[in-house]
Amino acid sequence: MGSQKQGFIWLSGLLFLNILLFSSADVHHYAFVLQESEFTKLCSTMSILTVNGSFPGPEIRVRRGDTVFVNVHNQGNDAVSIVWEGVEDSIDGSDDLIQPGRNLTYEIELDEELGTLWWHAKSAWASATVHGAFVILPAANETYPFPAPTSDQTIILGSWFKQELTEANETIAPGQADAYTINGHPGETYGCSNDTTYQLQVDYEGVYLLRLVNAAVNETMVFGIAYHSFTIVGQSGAYSRRSFANSLTLAPGQTLDILLAANQNLGQYYMTARPSSGRYVTTGIIQYTASAGV
Ligand SMILES: *[C@@H]1O[C@H](CO)[C@@H](O)[C@H](O)[C@H]1NC(C)=O
Numbered sequence: 001m002g003s004q005k006q007g008f009i010w011l012s013g014l015l016f017l018n019i020l021l022f023s024s025a026d027v028h029h030y031a032f033v034l035q036e037s038e039f040t041k042l043c044s045t046m047s048i049l050t051v052n053g054s055f056p057g058p059e060i061r062v063r064r065g066d067t068v069f070v071n072v073h074n075q076g077n078d079a080v081s082i083v084w085e086g087v088e089d090s091i092d093g094s095d096d097l098i099q100p101g102r103n104l105t106y107e108i109e110l111d112e113e114l115g116t117l118w119w120h121a122k123s124a125w126a127s128a129t130v131h132g133a134f135v136i137l138p139a140a141n142e143t144y145p146f147p148a149p150t151s152d153q154t155i156i157l158g159s160w161f162k163q164e165l166t167e168a169n170e171t172i173a174p175g176q177a178d179a180y181t182i183n184g185h186p187g188e189t190y191g192c193s194n195d196t197t198y199q200l201q202v203d204y205e206g207v208y209l210l211r212l213v214n215a216a217v218n219e220t221m222v223f224g225i226a227y228h229s230f231t232i233v234g235q236s237g238a239y240s241r242r243s244f245a246n247s248l249t250l251a252p253g254q255t256l257d258i259l260l261a262a263n264q265n266l267g268q269y270y271m272t273a274r275p276s277s278g279r280y281v282t283t284g285i286i287q288y289t290a291s292a293g294v
Pocket residue numbers: 021022023024025139141142
């Protein structure tokens with residue numbers, strides 16, 4: 001009798017747990033405001049189209065199976081539509097242009113997508129500055145299929161143009177950009193003392209999940225970190241069989257999830273991003289901070 005009762009309690013416990021798990025998918029609401037904003041890079045100031053005044057734009061960060069509503073208000077001067085790269089669901093209104101002064105809400109139902117996706121303006125000229133990461137964490141009842149990272153960091157590779165981009169620049173040929181950026185920073189190689197450099201702080205013996213997005217317009221990018229190698233664990237919104245690499249080549253629009261082991265001598269190391277077309281190298285810095293006991 002007692003064991004039957006225990007069995008019942010155990011079963012109803014399981015049932016309760018199941019209900020908890022099955023109702024774990026969340027609904028998120030984001031608001032994006034398309035607006036012109038001024039930025040100074042390569043020693044010149046210009047106005048670019050942004051989402052919420054940031055370059056790159058805001059990150060969406062949700063879990064597998066969640067639903068995301070993104071309300072996009074166009075306060076810019078041109079009609080724009082947003083592409084949710086790598087989302088399998090067909091999204092209502094995804095072909096509609098949002099006219100200046102109007103807004104549109106995209107409803108994005110995630111399913112099996114996992115890892116790193118990204119969003120960007122549909123036209124090439126606008127996507128140079130209107131883009132951001134779309135991070136999909138494991139569901140609440142799931143874990144990464146690789147050792148849990150110390151923390152994760154998004155790294156978006158972008159291109160920068162000194163001249164204004166408009167509808168007249170419908171297509172952008174490889175090599176046309178004046179600089180390449182790491183999370184918006186051109187670094188120190190373009191000869192302008194005002195340019196800022198991207199820095200990533202790591203703890204010795206930490207393992208970092210880097211979410212790389214190649215948002216550079218029409219450009220294959222090569223990424224590396226001096227004296228470090230990488231374990232590739234996912235690409236384009238799915239986990240992949242693990243592979244190892246010293247440098248990474250990302251096709252236009254490609255995303256990669258990689259593990260970086262901070263296992264070198266304490267110090268600073270260069271991070272580099274360059275187009276495969278060969279012009280320019282953009283640098284960032286990995287800065288080790290001593291961990292407790294070092
Ligand atoms: C997590 O929960 C979802 C339903 O919300 C289910 O489909 C999935 O199989 C569960 N995963 C694990 C590892 O239990």
